[in-house]
Amino acid sequence: MNFGFRELVCASTGNMGVSLAAVCAKYRFPIILFVPGATPPSKLAAARKYGAIIKYVDGSFSQCEQEASRYASGTGAFLAGDYYLRAEGAKLVAGEIIQQLNGLAPDLVVVPCGVGTNAGAIMKGFEELASEDL
DSSP states (O other), X not given: OOTTOSOEEXXXXXHXXXXXXXXXXXXXXXXXXXXXXXXXXXXXXXXXXXXXXXXXESSOHHHHHHHHHHHHHHHOOEEESSSHHHHHHHTXXXXXXXXXXXXXXXXXXXXXXXXXXXXXXXXXXXXHHHHSOO
């Protein structure tokens, strides 16, 4: 089930890290989060409770992404997060919506978001579905 990986690593400012830590806790899978040093402790409390190891980076989120990627490359950990595969997976939401509406596209989809990755991916999903000859 873990495809040969022994731990998961992710750059986070808190929210994604908590979500991943909860899933990892359920399956007793180790997780390491690289977070900016200025991240408020309250945003990381739940991740810690779920057993995440927190590595503070003196720098921006982009630097955390670089550190997480370097760590994953050096240890063979699975690199999770807001990377190229996330948008591809989130596009499936558009397909689910159309399927549940019996092939019809809605006039509006409301997507709560922080940075907009999900909203952009869902829009891309609708665009790709519209361009296919179904």
